[in-house]
Amino acid sequence: MEISKEQFKKEYNRALTSLYATEVHDLTPLEQYITLGSVVKEYTAQNWMQTKREYQQNQAKQVYYFSIEFLPGKLLKSNLLNLGILDTVREGLADLGVDFTHLEEVESDQGLGNGGLGRLAACFMDSMATCDVPGNGNGIRYRHGLFRQKFVNGYQVELPDNWLRHENVWETRRENKAETVRFYGQVHLEENEEGQIVPTYRNTQDVLAVPYDTAMTGYENDTVNNLRLWSAEIPASAEVDYSSEGMRKSIHNISDMLYPDDSSYDGRMLRLKQEYFFVSAGVQSILRYYRKLGVPMEHLAENISIHINDTHPTMCIPELMRLLLDEEGLTWEAAWAITMKTCSYTNHTIMAEALEKWPEHMVAELVPRIYQIICEINRRHIESMTLLYGAQFTWRTSIIQDGIIHMAHLAIIGSHSINGVAKLHTEILKEKALHDFYLAFPARFNNKTNGITHRRWLLLSNEGLSDLISDYIGTEWKKKPNELYLLKAFKEDSVLLDKLEQVKLDNKMRLAEYVKETMGIEIDPHAVFDVQIKRLHAYKRQLLNVLHILSLYLKLKEGPTPEQEMVPRVFIFGAKAAPSYSYAKEIIKLINAVADLINNDTSINNKIKVVFVENYGVTLAEKIIPAADISEQISLVTKEASGTSNMKLMLNGAITLATLDGANVEIRDKVGDENMLLFGMQEAELYHFYDSHSYHSHDIYNHNPRLKRCLDALVDGTIPNIEAEGQEIFDSLLKYNDEYFVLKDYDSYVAAQSRIDSLYTDRKKWNQMSLLNIAHAGEFSSDYTIMHYADEIWNVHHNKNL
Numbered sequence: 001m002e003i004s005k006e007q008f009k010k011e012y013n014r015a016l017t018s019l020y021a022t023e024v025h026d027l028t029p030l031e032q033y034i035t036l037g038s039v040v041k042e043y044t045a046q047n048w049m050q051t052k053r054e055y056q057q058n059q060a061k062q063v064y065y066f067s068i069e070f071l072p073g074k075l076l077k078s079n080l081l082n083l084g085i086l087d088t089v090r091e092g093l094a095d096l097g098v099d100f101t102h103l104e105e106v107e108s109d110q111g112l113g114n115g116g117l118g119r120l121a122a123c124f125m126d127s128m129a130t131c132d133v134p135g136n137g138n139g140i141r142y143r144h145g146l147f148r149q150k151f152v153n154g155y156q157v158e159l160p161d162n163w164l165r166h167e168n169v170w171e172t173r174r175e176n177k178a179e180t181v182r183f184y185g186q187v188h189l190e191e192n193e194e195g196q197i198v199p200t201y202r203n204t205q206d207v208l209a210v211p212y213d214t215a216m217t218g219y220e221n222d223t224v225n226n227l228r229l230w231s232a233e234i235p236a237s238a239e240v241d242y243s244s245e246g247m248r249k250s251i252h253n254i255s256d257m258l259y260p261d262d263s264s265y266d267g268r269m270l271r272l273k274q275e276y277f278f279v280s281a282g283v284q285s286i287l288r289y290y291r292k293l294g295v296p297m298e299h300l301a302e303n304i305s306i307h308i309n310d311t312h313p314t315m316c317i318p319e320l321m322r323l324l325l326d327e328e329g330l331t332w333e334a335a336w337a338i339t340m341k342t343c344s345y346t347n348h349t350i351m352a353e354a355l356e357k358w359p360e361h362m363v364a365e366l367v368p369r370i371y372q373i374i375c376e377i378n379r380r381h382i383e384s385m386t387l388l389y390g391a392q393f394t395w396r397t398s399i400i401q402d403g404i405i406h407m408a409h410l411a412i413i414g415s416h417s418i419n420g421v422a423k424l425h426t427e428i429l430k431e432k433a434l435h436d437f438y439l440a441f442p443a444r445f446n447n448k449t450n451g452i453t454h455r456r457w458l459l460l461s462n463e464g465l466s467d468l469i470s471d472y473i474g475t476e477w478k479k480k481p482n483e484l485y486l487l488k489a490f491k492e493d494s495v496l497l498d499k500l501e502q503v504k505l506d507n508k509m510r511l512a513e514y515v516k517e518t519m520g521i522e523i524d525p526h527a528v529f530d531v532q533i534k535r536l537h538a539y540k541r542q543l544l545n546v547l548h549i550l551s552l553y554l555k556l557k558e559g560p561t562p563e564q565e566m567v568p569r570v571f572i573f574g575a576k577a578a579p580s581y582s583y584a585k586e587i588i589k590l591i592n593a594v595a596d597l598i599n600n601d602t603s604i605n606n607k608i609k610v611v612f613v614e615n616y617g618v619t620l621a622e623k624i625i626p627a628a629d630i631s632e633q634i635s636l637v638t639k640e641a642s643g644t645s646n647m648k649l650m651l652n653g654a655i656t657l658a659t660l661d662g663a664n665v666e667i668r669d670k671v672g673d674e675n676m677l678l679f680g681m682q683e684a685e686l687y688h689f690y691d692s693h694s695y696h697s698h699d700i701y702n703h704n705p706r707l708k709r710c711l712d713a714l715v716d717g718t719i720p721n722i723e724a725e726g727q728e729i730f731d732s733l734l735k736y737n738d739e740y741f742v743l744k745d746y747d748s749y750v751a752a753q754s755r756i757d758s759l760y761t762d763r764k765k766w767n768q769m770s771l772l773n774i775a776h777a778g779e780f781s782s783d784y785t786i787m788h789y790a791d792e793i794w795n796v797h798h799n800k801n802l
């Protein structure tokens with residue numbers, strides 16, 4: 001949009017008068033922020049209405065992206081950037097004596113997600129708007145997002161994330177669009193006067209789902225899509241008495257908090273309730289919209305796409321069936337054909353403990369009609385498959401096995417498309433994890449490698465690098481991120497390479513200042529900043545990282561090593577552990593204990609520092625990523641479906657230290673082995689160990705004195721205050737045979753790490769590697785990912801050429 005600085009100032013002043021009836025210098029930063037938010041919201045509103053009108057006029061096919069998590073982070077700067085008024089607003093505010101950075105700081109981070117899955121959903125919302133894909137997000141408005149993490153004595157403590165304490169300026173409550181969601185009770189099928197079988201419900205518990213809409217602005221294209229998050233409220237009903245405390249609380253709880261675990265399945269009733277709550281509200285609202293179009297139900301799939309992000313929204317399938325059968329009066333065959341064509345599903349994990357499985361009796365109790373429909377879907381599936389493939393094969397693909405409902409099976413059977421999130425992951429789905437389904441439905445399987453929005457992860461968070469790039473290749477890359485490859489032409493341009501180094505140094509200085517202020521730790525911006533930021537999980541192997549740090553430390557202590565040999569290192573961690581995941585919490589304690597030991601040992605001359613930032617989230621990621629030299633992507637091969645922090649870090653010029661897992665494989669295919677630091681087992685070798693049961697971690701321990709010394713340090717008092725945790729971790733590696741092959745990959749990891757010293761010392765070489773990584777990172781923009789979804793899964797319009 002176009003707006004002059006003067007006009008903006010006028011509008012800002014008008015807004016603050018109407019909101020607070022005072023002068024700008026009388027406002028707190030929070031009030032100044034709320035004022036700015038209201039002005040920006042008004043700017044967005046025009047485009048929002050216009051976009052809606054255009055979609056209606058063009059009868060554009062709509063995508064509904066169902067996700068139990070959305071992790072957008074802060075929205076102020078992103079909205080200003082996308083509207084194209086960031087500089088105007090910053091300058092206008094400066095004229096009024098307001099520092100924009102203070103306003104940014106008071107915004108709360110919208111943390112309605114655990115990690116990669118929720119962040120992907122947020123990147124997709126940004127890209128759908130930017131690519132003019134008519135896309136709608138559908139999720140839950142949790143009153144509490146992911147917990148706030150504090151360290152007390154090195155232990156993780158969880159505090160509630162009260163992100164709605166202050167007004168959320170971005171949301172619009174739409175009570176007139178509320179839906180009713182039914183739980184529990186009994187359902188009977190009866191024939192009505194027209195001879196149709198219809199259900200009658202008794203003793204249900206009804207919940208009012210009230211939507212809160214947030215504008216998702218596209219980048220400089222005037223498109224605004226909608227993120228709709230549902231809040232559970234008590235219905236105004238004459239018939240039912242909702243006054244009991246228990247009843248009110250049980251409704252309130254549905255949208256009260258996000259489950260803080262992204263790595264294992266939690267079989268509690270409240271979680272199942274959350275899933276049906278946002279699915280039912282969402283699908284009902286879609287059909288309400290669709291009926292108004294006046295197009296026959298038979299054409300639903302030509303006008304609507306429902307995307308199921310991981311299995312949590314799988315009940316979209318039986319819910320859509322329910323509405324088509326019970327409310328629209330379609331035959332089963334007609335309803336099923338429509339449902340299959342409308343729904344598509346993304347698989348995010350093959351880890352057994354994360355696969356959703358619900359006991360039949362829970363589903364039958366909570367959503368009896370949905371349960372009936374799931375049973376009938378399964379009965380027909382088994383009937384048709386048995387004829388073709390025999391009973392045994394068919395049983396393995398059954399939705400219900402031994403009283404357990406397998407959500408992934410339902411998602412696959414009811415969708416026309418099933419995609420993995422990186423090439424390797426999709427191959428593993430086809431060949432191993434979902435092989436039977438692949439044999440039965442080969443055409444449904446496809447790959448869509450994850451992506452990231454380069455707007456948040458470069459334009460907003462690394463303005464220095466962004467400007468430098470534009471100085472050399474112009475600004476086209478902002479709209480066509482793959483044009484970053486034009487940077488390759490400057491590989492020998494030493495002026496650019498020096499400037500690149502300077503930008504990185506500036507970012508490192510800023511991060512060092514933040515670390516000093518918030519943690520009291522001094523770090524040297526000239527050290528190598530080695531970064532591992534992601535959820536804490538055994539498969540991601542933060543343990544491998546900390547064991548290497550420990551070994552470096554012990555080597556320094558043992559001396560004598562020539563001082564010049566080692567470039568100073570700062571190891572930076574950011575990670576939350578699920579509150580119930582005690583092993584992950586023990587690793588947090590270990591890293592903090594190692595940090596304490598090393599940071600306070602003056603004898604090593606500040607050669608190593610360890611920084612574990614508290615409360616890692618989107619906002620911290622935006623501070624850390626621009627300052628990273630090394631990107632640690634060290635999961636056990638086959639375990640990380642894609643990863644996206646690998647892409648963000650690469651885009652900011654970090655060198656990836658990685659196993660060939662997830663999207664790291666595709667990063668390697670683009671930048672080449674020589675511009676990465678690869679190590680560790682590959683897929684075939686791991687499967688060989690699994691098949692032959694021939695891995696014995698004890699043998700490695702016994703034959704590797706350096707590693708043994710390191711592991712012994714966990715239990716011999718070398719690291720103070722970790723008696724219990726040290727022993728548990730030690731046992732996991734030796735007594736329980738090291739499930740994630742940390743010891744197996746240790747030597748190869750140390751070797752890759754030791755290459756960093758000489759590479760980093762050759763500044764030109766390093767800067768070239770960094771430049772090449774940036775040059776290839778544009779291809780991981782989620783704009784391209786979304787265009788592939790639009791073309792190959794949803795069959796919807798988008799406005800860009802690949």
Ligand SMILES: *Cc1c(COP(=O)(O)O)cnc(C)c1O
Pocket residue numbers: 114115116119533534535616617618621642643644645646648
């Ligand atoms: C990108 C991102 C993630 C995902 O990181 P991975 O390393 O891919 O697991 C998690 N949390 C936040 C806050 C992110 O921004």
